[in-house]
Amino acid sequence: MSEQLQQVLQKQHSQQNQLAKPFEPIESDIVQLIGFYIGDEEYAIPILNIQEIIKPIEFTRVPSVPEYVLGVFNMRGNVMPLIDLARLFNLGHCEMTPHTRYIILRSENSTSIVGEAGFVIDKLTEAIKIPHSKIDPPPQTLDSRNGMIDGIGKREDSILTILKAQALLKRRF
Numbered sequence: 001m002s003e004q005l006q007q008v009l010q011k012q013h014s015q016q017n018q019l020a021k022p023f024e025p026i027e028s029d030i031v032q033l034i035g036f037y038i039g040d041e042e043y044a045i046p047i048l049n050i051q052e053i054i055k056p057i058e059f060t061r062v063p064s065v066p067e068y069v070l071g072v073f074n075m076r077g078n079v080m081p082l083i084d085l086a087r088l089f090n091l092g093h094c095e096m097t098p099h100t101r102y103i104i105l106r107s108e109n110s111t112s113i114v115g116e117a118g119f120v121i122d123k124l125t126e127a128i129k130i131p132h133s134k135i136d137p138p139p140q141t142l143d144s145r146n147g148m149i150d151g152i153g154k155r156e157d158s159i160l161t162i163l164k165a166q167a168l169l170k171r172r173f
Helices: 003-020 165-169
Strands: 030-038 041-046 050-054 069-075 078-084 101-105 117-121 123-131 149-154 159-163
Touching (some): 030 101, 030 117, 030 159, 041 165, 101 165, 117 165, 159 165
Parallel strands (some): 041 159, 078 117
Antiparallel strands (some): 030 041, 030 123, 149 159
């Protein structure tokens, strides 16, 4: 028997042994998210894209920007845009309440400790761990290449819209 054939057979044997073992989820099979509400809908963003979550602070309006850009705010000497996700998603606008928070996002490739933009949310919910197998791709009716939805998470009692941080950070004006 040739050496190459011997290697192929060994590889197949090892794969069969792996399949015979009971499935044990590994850490990479779990997606960690931060959940929040905009209106009555629950959304989530991957935790690694979140720089921090803060209570609302003062912001300055800026002329000639889209309606969903509320203005800019100063975060420890860094000026960044503040975006109303409700307006961006055409869901009305966020009302400032005691539950309102700003989520400061950073890009996936960023090594900086400074966020890139702040997003107004109605209410923070929880840190969520969901198996990758329970996340479906966005419905085909949505443009997944340019859309803001990364996937739909299925939970026992609800579904969760998982947003793409990179798409949220993309400048549209």
